[in-house]
Amino acid sequence: MNKHIMELVELSKTDKDIDSYQPQIDGADRKVLRATKRLEDANNELTTLNKLILVNEDQIFSYDEQLKLLKEQLINNSKKTKVINTEKEMKALAIEEDIAKEKMTTANEEIDRLQLINSRKTEELEVVKEDVDNLTKELVKVNDDVSKIKKDIDSSKVVLFNKREKTIREIDQKILSFYEKIRIWAGNTAVVPVRKQACYGCYMKINEKTYSDVIKGDEITTCPHCGRILHIEREDIEEA
Ligand SMILES: [Zn+2]
Structure with missing residues (x-):
């Protein structure tokens, strides 16, 4: 075989060898992307849960405030009963009291409901926190593995690049x-x-x-x- 052809066959083989690492590099990059995405998803879930718990706590706080006001109202009403003279006034007061009691029942029910949701969400939060911890460790490990793989590839490539340089210098x-x-x-x-x-x-x-x-x-x-x-x-x- 002609020297030029032999050199071209050699060069082509080296080029093929250099490119043969690409799927491995792409695969490693995809691994990092996947691990990053998983951690990101878990962090988003954590944020969503934290927000929800805070919103519920705010609502519980306002129901508590409402309960305080209603209790005061009831105390005031009972004070008023002592100074009331007419049946009409009595009736009006009784209606007011009923409404206040009804509102208190609703507020208490809502507080119970929100507290139940929050205790469930807090349990979920603990699980997701653990996920985030594990996924963070996993990402560190994947990054380490990938940089090791890439380092190995780089040193193999250096050898091939040198070989290519040498062929290129010699070739017509x-x-x-x-x-x-x-x-x-x-x-x-x-x-x-x-x-x-x-x-x-x-x-x-x-x-x-x-x-x-x-x-x-x-x-x-x-x-x-x-x-x-x-x-x-x-x-x-x-x-x-
Ligand atoms: Zn052809």
């Missing part, structure tokens, strides 16, 4: 730019093998002339269908 610059142009649209399949007389980039059969050019390997041959650079692997030469 015209051939390199030809390869880079194909790589723009073909990505990591810019250089592909020919197997069973077919291009392994577009999987179409190539004609006899191209096939024999690829086998000879005197110069760089491209696929007549897709334009990718073709090469033949040793075992396929023996077969051909």
